[in-house]
C-alpha cells in the first residue's frame with residue numbers, strides 16, 4: 001500500500017487525516033491521548049479496526065507522557081486515558097476490544113514496574129497494528145475465491161486500508177483477487193452523509209490502480225436489476241452472537257436489495273469484531289451523530305434553516321440476510337449462532353496454543 005493510515009512515532013501518533021481526502025493528503029500529529037481521542041471522535045481516523053488501533057496507541061502515548069512514579073497514580077492516569085478512548089464512538093466493538101487489551105497490560109504495573117509497563121504498552125499497541133494487517137491478509141486469501149473474472153462487486157462505506165491497520169477487510173478481498181489477476185468491476189456506494197465510499201474507497205482503490213465506479217446510494221437496486229452486481233462485500237462494526245451485524249448506515253438496505261435480487265451478501269470482518277456478549281443486533285448501541293452532517297455539505301446548508309434531521313451512523317443487518325461472514329479463520333457459514341462461537345473459541349485457542357484445525361476441516 002502506498003500510504004499509512006496510522007503510525008507510531010517516537011513523540012506521538014501520526015494519522016492520515018481522512019476528513020481532508022481526497023483533496024489533500026495531510027497528516028495529523030497527535031501529541032497526547034486527548035488529541036488521539038479527538039481524532040477518533042471527529043473521524044480524522046475511522047473504520048472499526050483503525051479506531052481500535054488508534055485508541056491503543058493513544059493509551060500507549062498517555063503512558064509515555066505520564067510523569068507518575070507511583071504505580072497507583074500511574075494506574076489512575078491510564079484508567080482515565082482508557083475511559084477517554086471508550087467515550088469516543090460507541091458502535092465498533094474493536095475499539096473496546098483494543099482498550100481491554102491495553103488495560104490488561106496496565107493492570108500488571110505492580111508486577112513489572114512503571115518503566116517496563118510503558119514499554120509493554122507501546123509493544124502491545126504495535127502488536128495490535130501488526131496483527132490487524134496480518135489478519136486482513138488472511139481474510140483476503142479466504143475471500144478472494146468468491147470473486148470471479150467478469151463479476152461486478154459492490155461495496156459500501158470504506159472497509160479498506162484507511163479503515164484498518166492496512167490492506168482492509170472488504171477491500172482486502174478485492175485487493176487479493178485483483179493481485180491474482182482476476183479482472184472484475186468494483187462499484188462503490190458514495191455513502192451519505194460522510195461520503196466514505198466516494199471520498200475514501202474511490203481514493204484508495206485509485207492509489208492501487210483498481211478501476212472503480214462510484215454510484216449514489218439510491219442507485220444500487222437499479223444496477224442489480226440490470227445484472228451489474230454479482231456479489232456485495234461490506235465491513236462490520238459489531239457482530240452479535242446470532243450474526244446480526246452493525247455496519248455503516250445503508251448496509252441494511254443493500255442487504256434487503258441483495259436478497260430480493262438473489263445476490264450473495266457477505267460481511268467481511270476480523271474475529272475481533274464479534275461480540276458474543278450481545279445476543280442480537282437489537283442490543284448493539286447505534287451512534288447518532290450531529291444532524292449538521294445531513295443539513296450541511298462542506299460547511300454550506302443544503303436544507304432549509306431550522307429543518308429537523310436524523311443521523312444514525314450505523315444500521316443493523318439481520319443475520320437472515322447475510323450469506324456468510326468472511327474472517328481470518330475462514331468463511332463462517334450459517335447457522336451463525338453455532339458457528340460464530342466455534343470460530344471465536346478458535347481465536348482464543350490460536351493465541352494460546354498455536355494453530356489448531358478450523359471447525360470445517
Ligand code: MRU
Pocket residue numbers: 046047048049092156157158159160163164168169170196234235236237247248249313
Ligand atoms: O463511521 P465509520 O466511517 O467509522 O464507519 C465505518 C464502517 O462502517 C466500516 O464499514 C466498518 O467500520 C468496517 S471497517 C473495516
